[in-house]
Amino acid sequence: MSDSSLRHRMGRATLVVRGPDRRPLADQVVTVAQQRHSFAFGNIGFDFVGLVGGPEPEAAADVEGFGGTNDGDLERLGDLWLNLFNTATLPFYWGRYEPRRGVTDAERLTKTARWFAERGVTVKGHPLVWHTVQPPWLLDLDLDEVERLLRARIRDLVGGFAGLIDVWDAINEAVIMPVFENGDNAITRLARARGRIYLVRMAFEEARAANPAATLVLNDFDLSSAYECLIEGLLEAGVGIDAIGLQTHMHQGYRGEEYMQRMLDRFARYGLPLHLTETTLVSGHLMPPHIEDLNDYQIPDWPTTAEGEARQAAELVRHYRSLVAHPAVQSINYWGLTDHGAWLGAPAGLVRADGSRKPSYDALEALINGEWWLPPTDMRTDADGTVAVEGFLGDYTVSVGDRTERFTLGPTQTTATVDLD
Amino acid sequence: MSDSSLRHRMGRATLVVRGPDRRPLADQVVTVAQQRHSFAFGNIGFDFVGLVGGPEPEAAADVEGFGGTNDGDLERLGDLWLNLFNTATLPFYWGRYEPRRGVTDAERLTKTARWFAERGVTVKGHPLVWHTVQPPWLLDLDLDEVERLLRARIRDLVGGFAGLIDVWDAINEAVIMPVFENGDNAITRLARARGRIYLVRMAFEEARAANPAATLVLNDFDLSSAYECLIEGLLEAGVGIDAIGLQTHMHQGYRGEEYMQRMLDRFARYGLPLHLTETTLVSGHLMPPHIEDLNDYQIPDWPTTAEGEARQAAELVRHYRSLVAHPAVQSINYWGLTDHGAWLGAPAGLVRADGSRKPSYDALEALINGEWWLPPTDMRTDADGTVAVEGFLGDYTVSVGDRTERFTLGPTQTTATVDLD
Numbered sequence: 001m002s003d004s005s006l007r008h009r010m011g012r013a014t015l016v017v018r019g020p021d022r023r024p025l026a027d028q029v030v031t032v033a034q035q036r037h038s039f040a041f042g043n044i045g046f047d048f049v050g051l052v053g054g055p056e057p058e059a060a061a062d063v064e065g066f067g068g069t070n071d072g073d074l075e076r077l078g079d080l081w082l083n084l085f086n087t088a089t090l091p092f093y094w095g096r097y098e099p100r101r102g103v104t105d106a107e108r109l110t111k112t113a114r115w116f117a118e119r120g121v122t123v124k125g126h127p128l129v130w131h132t133v134q135p136p137w138l139l140d141l142d143l144d145e146v147e148r149l150l151r152a153r154i155r156d157l158v159g160g161f162a163g164l165i166d167v168w169d170a171i172n173e174a175v176i177m178p179v180f181e182n183g184d185n186a187i188t189r190l191a192r193a194r195g196r197i198y199l200v201r202m203a204f205e206e207a208r209a210a211n212p213a214a215t216l217v218l219n220d221f222d223l224s225s226a227y228e229c230l231i232e233g234l235l236e237a238g239v240g241i242d243a244i245g246l247q248t249h250m251h252q253g254y255r256g257e258e259y260m261q262r263m264l265d266r267f268a269r270y271g272l273p274l275h276l277t278e279t280t281l282v283s284g285h286l287m288p289p290h291i292e293d294l295n296d297y298q299i300p301d302w303p304t305t306a307e308g309e310a311r312q313a314a315e316l317v318r319h320y321r322s323l324v325a326h327p328a329v330q331s332i333n334y335w336g337l338t339d340h341g342a343w344l345g346a347p348a349g350l351v352r353a354d355g356s357r358k359p360s361y362d363a364l365e366a367l368i369n370g371e372w373w374l375p376p377t378d379m380r381t382d383a384d385g386t387v388a389v390e391g392f393l394g395d396y397t398v399s400v401g402d403r404t405e406r407f408t409l410g411p412t413q414t415t416a417t418v419d420l421d
Numbered sequence: 422m423s424d425s426s427l428r429h430r431m432g433r434a435t436l437v438v439r440g441p442d443r444r445p446l447a448d449q450v451v452t453v454a455q456q457r458h459s460f461a462f463g464n465i466g467f468d469f470v471g472l473v474g475g476p477e478p479e480a481a482a483d484v485e486g487f488g489g490t491n492d493g494d495l496e497r498l499g500d501l502w503l504n505l506f507n508t509a510t511l512p513f514y515w516g517r518y519e520p521r522r523g524v525t526d527a528e529r530l531t532k533t534a535r536w537f538a539e540r541g542v543t544v545k546g547h548p549l550v551w552h553t554v555q556p557p558w559l560l561d562l563d564l565d566e567v568e569r570l571l572r573a574r575i576r577d578l579v580g581g582f583a584g585l586i587d588v589w590d591a592i593n594e595a596v597i598m599p600v601f602e603n604g605d606n607a608i609t610r611l612a613r614a615r616g617r618i619y620l621v622r623m624a625f626e627e628a629r630a631a632n633p634a635a636t637l638v639l640n641d642f643d644l645s646s647a648y649e650c651l652i653e654g655l656l657e658a659g660v661g662i663d664a665i666g667l668q669t670h671m672h673q674g675y676r677g678e679e680y681m682q683r684m685l686d687r688f689a690r691y692g693l694p695l696h697l698t699e700t701t702l703v704s705g706h707l708m709p710p711h712i713e714d715l716n717d718y719q720i721p722d723w724p725t726t727a728e729g730e731a732r733q734a735a736e737l738v739r740h741y742r743s744l745v746a747h748p749a750v751q752s753i754n755y756w757g758l759t760d761h762g763a764w765l766g767a768p769a770g771l772v773r774a775d776g777s778r779k780p781s782y783d784a785l786e787a788l789i790n791g792e793w794w795l796p797p798t799d800m801r802t803d804a805d806g807t808v809a810v811e812g813f814l815g816d817y818t819v820s821v822g823d824r825t826e827r828f829t830l831g832p833t834q835t836t837a838t839v840d841l842d
Contacts, residue, residue: 179649
């Protein structure tokens with residue numbers, strides 16, 4: 001299914017460039033420049049919640065996190081982030097979002113989401129339903145009450161953030177949810193009592209009702225046949241999945257192109273877009289292979305190394321190339337920008353804890369902003385004022401002097417008239 | 422969920438024993454004896470197809486088998502088999518059942534099924550749909566034709582054997598079916614094109630239509646969350662599963678009571694009977710743990726050893742005890758009686774290749790026909806001619822002199838009148 005020519009990522013347009021008098025600008029040099037990828041190159045924006053939104057609510061620190069720090073320099077980190085990514089995932093883990101019942105982190109997250117949105121970044125919320133990072137107070141309630149509160153939480157979040165956040169991981173890790181054994185929690189109890197399909201349907205239906213325009217993602221780390229079976233059951237049950245989320249935290253090593261292609265082919269056969277929601281590659285030693293739940297590997301110090309950084313950069317390029325080559329893949333979300341505050345303390349960032357770029361950052365930049373990007377390019381219109389543009393799907397500008405107009409390269413060849421006023 | 426007191430396996434009845442004149446036989450010694458277990462203690466009857474039915478059809482030998490030999494002594498093997506088991510699984514692998522299109526093994530299998538049925542044995546057919554052991558001629562056909570033939574095969578088998586065989590593994594190993602990679606076959610192609618739920622539904626619906634009274638089993642070796650997800654999807658889709666089949670081929674070692682109890686609890690929560698359809702424990706060295714598909718381990722000689730036989734016997738007792746203790750378990754089917762012709766050449770039999778009993782045979786006999794069995798027992802009726810009987814669920818006789826009557830101990834306490842004519 002993959003196509004390394006990436007022709008499925010390219011668009012073509014014939015532009016008719018007209019001047020302020022609406023007459024074609026014949027035989028004229030115009031400058032065409034890409035402004036944004038259609039493909040979602042994402043990262044988590046957890047660090048920015050503290051930097052933009054301020055200190056976290058009381059009691060949140062008692063609940064585990066999944067990456068993100070509250071200190072650092074907003075401008076410096078922001079530049080590094082915005083230089084590469086166009087999609088930000090923000091954390092809505094119930095336990096940290098509402099550590100005390102009724103007291104939520106909505107204000108900080110609204111500020112942070114706005115900060116990203118104002119900079120042209122698509123914001124995604126993660127996750128509406130999950131068994132990990134639960135508020136402690138939920139454990140005391142009976143399951144009917146848990147379900148009622150969970151439904152209310154979904155409606156409140158998805159409805160409340162509609163327009164600002166229109167992409168959600170509706171439910172996270174439903175495969176293991178009812179049989180999860182790494183800590184008692186109310187959501188596992190609920191999933192065991194109600195069944196996976198019931199819970200997934202509940203998440204999607206409540207979210208859909210609260211924001212019919214939302215893109216709702218089913219997300220899992222289990223990429224085995226179990227996930228296939230779950231998806232087939234959900235599709236059979238008519239649950240409205242917009243995208244299949246595939247985690248690829250590779251703290252135990254890059255799994256290779258062959259694995260990825262076969263895995264993508266298996267999930268692509270459902271005809272839904274594939275979102276690589278969580279991807280990591282470490283630039284230090286690898287986590288031992290016998291660890292089953294990555295959360296079980298906690299060490300005081302996990303350093304980045306020169307050798308590890310070279311490996312991470314090379315593997316990151318291979319990984320992104322293989323994913324972008326598969327037509328079903330619609331987004332890749334890397335899990336963390338800097339090693340400072342990274343999930344599990346792993347050196348999984350593209351930037352070191354001191355804020356300096358790793359080779360992986362530069363390598364990813366060379367793809368996203370280099371090989372897969374049309375920089376400002378001079379082109380000459382023909383006698384009819386037309387110019388043919390080919391480039392990666394996305395938003396572009398065409399300029400003559402100080403006059404600039406925007407156009408979009410979509411998946412079907414278009415003819416567009418660009419009026420430079 | 423388990424209860425080692427086995428009270429869920431016991432029945433109680435108050436018998437009113439009457440003589441030929443229909444008057445209660447007061448203060449009289451009667452002999453009560455168990456005749457049959459309600460619990461299905463089964464084994465495959467593959468060896469008997471050749472012994473009872475005669476030589477296999479031409480070309481069948483070109484297709485792999487899963488245990489069973491054509492030589493041996495029917496009477497001797499029959500006695501060993503019938504002494505322990507009340508349920509026989511017969512092979513209906515498509516590739517061996519119909520090695521040439523239109524030429525089936527129906528006659529031999531009918532003879533063999535009758536041989537068992539005449540001896541009070543319940544006969545089960547295995548399996549209607551599976552991707553392994555496919556007829557070579559199927560690979561040349563397009564998928565619509567494969568589906569048509571598969572539907573016809575299910576109807577022909579289930580309808581044709583109705584009354585003689587009323588229990589079927591409707592579909593085998595659907596979890597891996599669409600992604601099976603150990604050999605190209607038409608059923609994997611079909612499953613990949615149509616989806617698991619479609620194929621399972623097809624199997625159950627065709628079989629149900631052909632024999633509404635049949636017990637139809639979903640069977641798998643994958644006991645992970647994948648199977649849970651498949652089952653949940655099927656139940657959501659309304660597929661009429663009568664029992665969940667759980668394979669436990671333990672060539673790589675006994676998995677222990679704790680594993681079994683948790684596994685049984687996970688599948689018991691669907692409220693369906695659990696059939697332990699395929700269980701084996703070897704009495705030689707264990708298969709190395711790195712082997713994923715047991716079929717990939719083929720060695721010229723896999724001997725039974727004294728040490729292995731002692732281990733097999735001890736583990737078999739532990740295994741059967743833990744399964745019988747779980748109320749959801751309705752049957753245990755051991756996979757093979759003798760090492761001669763055993764699947765994979767493994768010393769998994771309860772009888773050595775030379776026909777002598779292993780300790781495992783004796784140990785299983787001590788459970789099935791000993792600890793869990795009511796042997797002929799003298800009891801005295803009271804002044805009203807009644808006697809209270811408690812024993813394992815099953816069929817019993819009560820006798821006075823040469824007069825004998827049958828009664829059944831069912832799950833609810835009953836009062837039965839037994840007339841000795």
